[in-house]
């Protein structure tokens with residue numbers, strides 16, 4: 318998997334932290350002057366007025382992730398996507414993601430063989446002049462894909478609440494961790510807000526999941542104390 322931040326919101330003539338844009342936009346609400354510490358933006362975030370975070374966006378180039386991951390990622394409705402097409406691109410010789418569990422169970426060779434068989438089946442359909450859009454029906458969820466994705470900061474934080482949770486599937490969780498680290502150098506504030514939902518307020522963590530990972534107590538356990 319590779320995750321690269323290729324673009325983010327900037328003010329013309331003032332390159333730097335995109336939070337400056339949030340601060341300027343938020344300041345109009347209170348007839349205030351923007352601060353260099355992003356005080357207004359931080360106060361909005363702390364009090365849940367997160368619409369101001371929609372003024373800044375981040376664009377990622379993501380490759381070598383599975384189509385299984387793609388199916389989960391595209392459930393997030395406030396993101397914009399451009400994805401390698403399996404209609405217009407040939408997937409002959411496709412790369413694939415091998416789950417760690419397959420390796421741990423010593424099934425890697427068998428898994429590789431199955432992928433080769435699928436590749437042969439795909440090639441056979443192409444040789445028979447079945448169009449790519451139909452030949453792709455034999456391709457596996459493990460097949461690698463490549464995409465560009467743009468999310469505003471609010472959507473990034475919202476989706477991270479779910480996908481950085483230990484209940485999220487390992488591949489998409491790893492991708493969100495990589496996105497957070499790609500954002501950190503240019504916008505540490507947003508990177509810090511990309512947290513699992515149990516840590517919405519890091520000083521008062523609790524787990525809302527029915528089957529938690531045990532890292533934080535459930536809300537009823539917090540109240541019992």
Ligand SMILES: Cc1cc2nc3c(=O)[nH]c(=O)nc-3n(C[C@H](O)[C@H](O)[C@H](O)COP(=O)(O)OP(=O)(O)OC[C@H]3O[C@@H](n4cnc5c(N)ncnc54)[C@H](O)[C@@H]3O)c2cc1C
Pocket residue numbers: 392393394395475476479480484485486
């Ligand atoms: C651990 C885990 C397991 C999952 N398992 C399954 C599964 O088994 N089956 C399955 O189908 N999906 C599953 N999902 C996907 C999940 O149900 C959501 O579709 C996905 O996480 C996107 O989140 P979202 O719907 O909150 O919102 P997003 O699309 O990311 O939108 C963000 C927020 O915007 C608001 N919003 C967006 N659209 C609307 C709307 N139309 N109306 C009102 N408010 C809206 C909501 O407040 C929403 O929370 C799973 C997700 C996770 C993290």
